[in-house]
Amino acid sequence: MKAPLNRKVYVIGYDAATALGSTFTATWQRAVRGEAGFRRVTRCQTTSRSNVVGEIPDWDPLAFDFIEARDARNWNADFVFLTMVLCQRALAHAGLPMDAETAPRTACLVGSALNGSDALRIAIDNYTRHGATKVSPYLLPNLCANLPAGKAGMQLGFTGPIFSPQGACASGNHAIALGARMIRDGDCDFVIAGGVETCLIPEIIQGFANMWATIKVEPGDRAFNDPTQASRPFSIDRKGFVLAEGAGALVLAAEDRAAALGLTPKAEVAGVGWSSDAHHFTLPHKATIIRAMAEAIDDAGLTPGDIPHVNAHGTSTPKGDKVEVECLRSVFGSRLHQIPVTATKSQVGHTLGAAAAVEAALGIEAMHQGILLPTANHIPDPDLDDLDVVPNQARRQRYEHFLSNAFGFGGTNCCIVFRGV
DSSP: OOOOOOEEEEEEEEEBTTTTTHHHHHHHHHHHOOOOOOEESSSSSSOOOOOEEEEEETTGGGGGGTHHHHHHHHHOOOOHHHHHHHHHHHHHHHTTTOOTGGGGGGEEEEEEESSTTHHHHHHHHHHHHHHHSSSOTTTTHHHHHHHHHHHHHEEEEOOOOOOOOGGGGHHHHHHHHHHHHHHHHHHHEEEEEEEEEOOOOOOHHHHHHEEEEETTTTTTSSSSOGGSOOOOOTTOOOOOOOOOOOOEEEEEEHHHHHTTTTTTEEEEEEEEEEEEESSSSOOOOOHHHHHHHHHHHHHHHHGGGGOOOEEOOOOOOHHHHHHHHHHHHHHHHHHHHSSBOOTTTTHHHHHHHHHHHHHHHHHHHHHHHHOOOBTTTTEEEEEEGOOOOOOOSOOOOOOOOEEEEETTTTTTEEEEEEEEO
């Protein structure tokens, strides 16, 4: 194999669709206002008490001119069209054309935790109600993790590598990290990296509820009459995460190719740290999480004292938030109280495989504009009183780096340091 080129990797564009808005602009505007985008589920019917979720508002694939009604019937895994739309918009934001020069050098890495589970549900329903011949011949393609990236390539014309990093709730960061390594080494010049999740079906909602992972909003809870208060990372009354659909896509570029094409960098992918727990399939493990954070900082050529902000995994679970804070204390020591630690999931919910990509896009925009997005719905927890979570309202602050954490089921951890440019 050829020696790596050791190129710097820039983020030159991004897009997102979240419970706050179906576009990045709509999401950003509401995020800065400190809003949260939760409501009782309308995508399906469920008797689960975990019925407060994050749904992408006004999401209609048929509103896009390249999606016809027949395509929508055949491609009934919603993550397919959502990926296609996000990739198209992220490339437009980056200003990157797909032509004979760029297309063969552009890869697409889009991760997901649950893939086309919505299409599988439709197929099972058709099978049990109407018989074996009513199972769609498109079922298997709808379930393939790489198909959304493949369909985006068919639409947009890029022919570099496509695959789906499967890192559960850390998939988005894995996609960014792998894409950055591929560009650094010279395998490609550009990467569309991110994650997508369309998980709001009864079985998934109930499965998380039965694990006691998601919040059960019952009478007396402050979210019962106001569902927007359901996700509250680091709060004393946190009770579990809010399951949400969503997607995020970042366009990465080699420094030399971005300059040659006159593309404007928004941030640099400065450092990556990743590990696995070898501990438990859901419970976080401090030693390996600490290592992932420390290695990301070191890979960026920095020390913990150089990190001015942390975008936490911050799911709003009692155990998960507590362990993450213990890990942050180990990495940053007595200085932790000086470092704003924010949780985007307080506003958009937990989008599983899309979470880290959504948070990276919002985090880069916030760094670029000199803003710290808030941790919404916060009520202080005395056990976490050394934490500045930027409670409830955005804050003006200039900073040049931030650490973005992502941890997933199976004990997979991926942390990334982004540097402002």
